[in-house]
Amino acid sequence: MTDTLSPELLEQMDAYWRAANYLSVGQIYLRDNPLLKQKLTLDHVKPRLLGHWGTTPGLNFLYVHLNRLIQAHDLNMIYVTGPGHGGPSLVANTYLEGTYSEIYPEIGQDEAGLKKLFTQFSYPGGVPSHVAAEVPGSINEGGELGYCLMHAYGAVFDNPDLIAACVVGDGEAETGALATSWHSNKFLNPARDGAVLPILHLNGYKIANPTVLARISHEELEALFRGYGYEPLFVEGSNPRQMHLLMAAALDEAHGRIVEIQQQARSAGFSGRPVWPMIVLRSPKGWTGPREVDGKQTEGSWRSHQVPLSKLAEVPEHLGLLEDWLRSYRPWELFDENGRLRADLRDLVPKGDRRMGANPHANGGLLLQDLKLPDFRQYAVEISTPGSRAAESTRIAGLYLRDVLKLNAEERNFRIFGPDETESNRLSPVFELTSRAFTGEILDSDNQLAPDGRVMEVLSEHLCQGWLEGYLLTGRHGFFSCYEAFIHIVDSMFNQHAKWLKVCQDIPWRRPIASLTYLLTSHVWRQDHNGFSHQDPGFIDHVANKKADVIRVYLPPDANTLLSVVDHCLRSRDYINVIVAGKQPQLQWMDMDSAIAHCKTGLGVWDWASNDEGDPDVVVACAGDIPTMEALAAVLILREAFPSLRQRVVNVVDLMALQAPSQHPHGVADDLFDRMFTTDKPVIFAYHGYPSLIHRLTYRRANHANFHVHGYQEEGTTTTPFDMTVLNRLDRFHLAKAVVDRVPSLAASREGFARFIDEKLAEHDAYIRENGEDLREIRNWRWLARDVDV
Numbered sequence: 001m002t003d004t005l006s007p008e009l010l011e012q013m014d015a016y017w018r019a020a021n022y023l024s025v026g027q028i029y030l031r032d033n034p035l036l037k038q039k040l041t042l043d044h045v046k047p048r049l050l051g052h053w054g055t056t057p058g059l060n061f062l063y064v065h066l067n068r069l070i071q072a073h074d075l076n077m078i079y080v081t082g083p084g085h086g087g088p089s090l091v092a093n094t095y096l097e098g099t100y101s102e103i104y105p106e107i108g109q110d111e112a113g114l115k116k117l118f119t120q121f122s123y124p125g126g127v128p129s130h131v132a133a134e135v136p137g138s139i140n141e142g143g144e145l146g147y148c149l150m151h152a153y154g155a156v157f158d159n160p161d162l163i164a165a166c167v168v169g170d171g172e173a174e175t176g177a178l179a180t181s182w183h184s185n186k187f188l189n190p191a192r193d194g195a196v197l198p199i200l201h202l203n204g205y206k207i208a209n210p211t212v213l214a215r216i217s218h219e220e221l222e223a224l225f226r227g228y229g230y231e232p233l234f235v236e237g238s239n240p241r242q243m244h245l246l247m248a249a250a251l252d253e254a255h256g257r258i259v260e261i262q263q264q265a266r267s268a269g270f271s272g273r274p275v276w277p278m279i280v281l282r283s284p285k286g287w288t289g290p291r292e293v294d295g296k297q298t299e300g301s302w303r304s305h306q307v308p309l310s311k312l313a314e315v316p317e318h319l320g321l322l323e324d325w326l327r328s329y330r331p332w333e334l335f336d337e338n339g340r341l342r343a344d345l346r347d348l349v350p351k352g353d354r355r356m357g358a359n360p361h362a363n364g365g366l367l368l369q370d371l372k373l374p375d376f377r378q379y380a381v382e383i384s385t386p387g388s389r390a391a392e393s394t395r396i397a398g399l400y401l402r403d404v405l406k407l408n409a410e411e412r413n414f415r416i417f418g419p420d421e422t423e424s425n426r427l428s429p430v431f432e433l434t435s436r437a438f439t440g441e442i443l444d445s446d447n448q449l450a451p452d453g454r455v456m457e458v459l460s461e462h463l464c465q466g467w468l469e470g471y472l473l474t475g476r477h478g479f480f481s482c483y484e485a486f487i488h489i490v491d492s493m494f495n496q497h498a499k500w501l502k503v504c505q506d507i508p509w510r511r512p513i514a515s516l517t518y519l520l521t522s523h524v525w526r527q528d529h530n531g532f533s534h535q536d537p538g539f540i541d542h543v544a545n546k547k548a549d550v551i552r553v554y555l556p557p558d559a560n561t562l563l564s565v566v567d568h569c570l571r572s573r574d575y576i577n578v579i580v581a582g583k584q585p586q587l588q589w590m591d592m593d594s595a596i597a598h599c600k601t602g603l604g605v606w607d608w609a610s611n612d613e614g615d616p617d618v619v620v621a622c623a624g625d626i627p628t629m630e631a632l633a634a635v636l637i638l639r640e641a642f643p644s645l646r647q648r649v650v651n652v653v654d655l656m657a658l659q660a661p662s663q664h665p666h667g668v669a670d671d672l673f674d675r676m677f678t679t680d681k682p683v684i685f686a687y688h689g690y691p692s693l694i695h696r697l698t699y700r701r702a703n704h705a706n707f708h709v710h711g712y713q714e715e716g717t718t719t720t721p722f723d724m725t726v727l728n729r730l731d732r733f734h735l736a737k738a739v740v741d742r743v744p745s746l747a748a749s750r751e752g753f754a755r756f757i758d759e760k761l762a763e764h765d766a767y768i769r770e771n772g773e774d775l776r777e778i779r780n781w782r783w784l785a786r787d788v789d790v
Contacts, residue, residue: 004072005248013064014240015334016096016345020060021288022329023092026114027121028053028307029322034114035331035339040323045312050122051129052085054305055169057287058201059089063356065247066165067097069255070350076161078474079137079356082148082178083169083201087130088121090138090357096341097349099136099357103509111339133503133510137357139364139473141496146175147466149198153184154470155361156194157456158412160266162361162474163258165197170213171206177462177493182228184463185276186440189451190265192412195258198230198278203285205302214282221280231257231275236282238300243283250279270451273439290325293318360475365511365573367475371414372407376400376567380592381559386608387632387783390585393559393625394481394521397566397581398427401479404570405433405454408477415471417456417464418481425481425521426583430455461489468516469497477514477570484520484580485527485536494576498546501574505549512573519566521583523688524712525626525730528721535716535724537689540655543578544693548664553655554579555688557628558588560595561653568599580688582625584721587782589628602657602666605676609635609649609783616648617743619677620735623652624688627711630725631686632783633732638739641753642746647739650676658697670702679703682742686735687711708738722774726764733757733764 005013026034028051033044059081070077081090094100095117100107107113107120120126127134131142140151152166172178188196204214213221218234225232233250237243254277261274286304291297294315298308309318309325335341353359360366379400381391401416408414416422416430423431435453442449456467461482468478497516504510520539527534543551552575556562562581569577589606590598598604609632610616622631628651635647652658654666661667677683679702687694691709698704715727725731737757740746746753767775 004252005245009068010241010244012344012348013068013244016064016348017060017240018329019096019331019334019341019345020063020089020092021057022326022331022334023095023114023117024056024060024088025053025326025329026118027051027088027091031119031123032115034118035111035335036323036326040319040326042313042319045319045322046119046123048122049307049310049312051088052306053088053289053308054205054285055083055086055201055203056089057289058203058281058283059083059086059167060093061243061247061283061287062165062167062199062201062281063089063093064348065244065251066356067348067350068248069251070354070356071348073255074354075163075255076354076359076361077163077165077356078139078155078359078362080139080148080152080155080164080166081131081142082145082167082172083142085130085142087128087132087135087142090131090135091117091121091127094136094357097355097357099355102358103136109340114339133500133507137359137362139362139470141500144492144496145169145172146177146462147469147493147496148172149178149181149196150184150463150466151470151473152196152198153181153188154467155474156188156196157415157467157471158192158476159194159361159474160192160262162194163197164194165199167199167201170200170202170204170211173200173213174211177466180460180463181466182225182230183458184467185229186273187437187456187458188276189270189437189439190262190274191270192452195262195276197254197258200278200280202280202282203287204300205285205305207305208302210302225278225280229273229275230278232278232280234280234282236280238284238287247281253277254279270439288328290321293321362474363509363511364473364475364513368511368513369411369413371404371477371570372411373567373570374400374403374407376563377592379563381588383560383588383591386589387587389588391559391588392426392583392585393556393562393581394519394583395426395429396559397519397562398429400563400566401427402429402433405430413476414478415454415456415476416479416481417468419461419464419486420457420459421481421483421522422455422457424583425483425519427481461486462493465490465493469493472514472516475513479517479519479570481519481521483534484523484539485534487518487520487539488536488542491539491542494543495546498550498576501550501576502547505574515569515572515575515577517566517569517577518579520578520580523580523582524716525624525688525724526582526584526721527716528719528724531718532716535712537580537712540578540580540689541693543576544696546576548656548659550574550576551656552577552666554653555624555655556581556599556653557622557625557651558586558590558595560588560590560592561599563592564596564599565653580624586625587629598651599653602654602668603650603652603676606649606651610647611639612646612648615646616678616681617646617745618739619648619650619681619683620739621650621652621677621683621685623655623686623694626725627686627688627730630730630732631735633781634735634739636783637732637736641756642749645743645746655697658694660700663700674702677701677703681706682739683707684735684738684742685709686730708742710735710738720768720772720774722764722778723768726761733760
């Protein structure tokens with residue numbers, strides 16, 4: 001117990017909790033009569049009842065107690081809710097603290113405002129039932145469970161004064177993403193970072209089933225969290241008075257422990273991973289709601305999960321039960337005649353930005369500072385002749401990222417995230433400046449590990465994504481590198497963040513945040529050694545489904561275009577950028593000035609590789625580093641076989657430039673597109689991913705019917721690099737044959753050329769089976785100066 005709560009304060013906090021509960025129930029049910037000044041009728045009730053009651057009273061209970069803690073210690077705290085379907089709670093509490101009315105003045109602090117507050121919830125033209133971007137103080141969409149704890153940790157990295165109180169629902173705790181999140185404490189440095197206070201809310205049930213953690217013994221649950229590295233403090237029961245006292249004591253103890261940990265680390269230096277406190281709140285699901293409905297238990301059961309009384313029109317008794325439920329909170333004691341919260345309860349609210357709904361960290365754009373970026377031109381690969389030298393493009397990008405870290409070392413507002421692949425993905429130059437973050441035991445034999453490292457590596461794409469989202473949402477910058485095939489693990493997390501950004505564009509008080517930028521490398525065309533399981537370029541298709549004003553996709557063909565793209569992405573706001581670039585040595589095509597101009601347009605004719613003299617017989621297009629090389633090799637094969645064939649080479653670096661301007665802001669104008677691709681000539685398109693996407697992007701273009709796309713056809717195995725392209729008909733031989741098959745003037749040569757191609761493919765197949773590597777002419781291929789008039 002604690003002496004902190006005097007009888008008067010306890011009564012006030014309980015009254016505030018009742019007010020939040022009353023507003024929460026009102027949002028689910030009412031559209032009129034907000035203060036129950038009249039007898040409740042069906043006309044006062046919404047025709048469609050939507051929302052989630054079960055978790056809401058627990059969220060309200062925690063909010064009022066965290067307010068007390070903030071007031072007592074002048075804390076900088078945000079409230080991260082895993083049970084995001086408890087939307088009524090966050091709306092109710094931000095309304096009670098005044099933040100909601102400040103942002104939405106039409107929802108005033110009076111009876112008319114209460115009526116609007118109730119009516120808008122889960123109502124056409126109103127607000128969603130989940131904790132969403134529209135709710136002040138939120139940093140994550142609550143529609144999908146599993147991400148709150150990783151968001152909370154991402155929020156406090158490099159935020160030494162911030163505490164993220166994070167409520168984890170016991171249903172949510174069953175998700176894989178959340179289960180991994182408990183290990184985030186191994187990456188939190190109390191000398192430099194803030195603190196997370198996890199609060200596991202055990203109310204016992206999901207939609208229709210008991211939760212796993214609510215049905216194990218107290219001893220097993222405690223052992224579990226001690227094994228995760230936490231000190232669990234238990235608050236269990238249902239009696240409001242007793243629970244208030246227990247929760248106040250637990251929060252005081254947890255806060256005291258956090259202060260002790262941080263003071264020790266900040267005065268004496270980091271000396272080992274601490275045991276952080278957490279709270280386990282066990283309370284009834286649907287606490288303070290109807291105990292029974294139709295003779296069946298409701299409070300403390302799964303039946304309270306959503307709308308406990310859902311048949312008000314069909315069952316007249318339910319309307320009376322609803323009125324009794326609402327009146328049990330005694331709203332006439334909480335609000336004055338005009339509908340304003342009574343003065344002594346308003347005094348419980350923290351002031352200004354200390355209110356959790358008004359904390360600027362929950363609107364990260366308010367705190368965002370531009371990165372200090374080096375001049376990417378200074379990292380340029382010198383190009384005298386296109387295709388005459390090779391370089392590891394991502395290693396060059398790593399040099400640039402190293403210096404981004406260096407320039408922003410004092411601000412500590414940039415981190416690199418990835419699943420144990422920074423070295424593998426050739427971004428290792430960053431380790432010249434920093435290490436991987438880790439606060440666990442570090443052995444002498446370990447490499448590049450330190451408590452203050454700025455590279456966040458853990459073998460969970462979920463955790464990397466969630467940390468980065470929390471970092472970005474609270475006003476910082478980051479970069480996510482991953483194997484292309486396994487970025488699919490975060491498909492759903494990408495969805496939620498894209499939806500968040502899309503919604504925020506229509507919320508003027510939400511300030512722009514730094515874009516989420518992926519670098520996908522170790523890609524499909526260079527996963528020949530790992531085999532079929534590692535060969536999948538489909539994340540691009542998934543991304544392309546989202547709104548055009550949110551997503552960007554880049555396929556830089558070499559290091560200089562990659563540098564230009566990365567610099568652009570780190571400067572951007574409110575986007576999700578996807579960059580796909582190989583890490584293996586690859587031919588370099590463009591000098592820096594040409595690369596910058598190319599990236600600015602998004603696509604362009606490579607005159608040095610073309611011989612069309614303004615009137616091509618065929619357009620050979622390419623997007624992606626390996627498709628670019630194969631397309632250019634095909635051009636040389638055709639030039640040798642058919643010297644008079646007029647070929648135009650078009651390279652695409654910004655995939656969305658292919659769309660019509662009406663579909664995407666990066667889409668090039670129709671007249672420019674037509675000048676590049678013509679309106680009537682065949683286009684053989686070598687593309688990094690699944691061919692159907694190119695057709696989707698170009699279907700409104702005049703020449704779409706003449707587009708013939710070669711890309712990944714879901715064929716793969718452990719084989720040689722070139723054989724991967726052969727298996728999917730993206731290789732130079734199949735591309736050259738596709739040109740001959742579609743250029744009318746070459747009709748007479750098709751049969752003979754087809755035999756030549758078949759012979760080359762047979763030679764290739766026999767050679768790799770005998771020697772285990774590609775033909776010498778493939779391995780050593782270059783675009784030589786003598787092949788083109790530069």
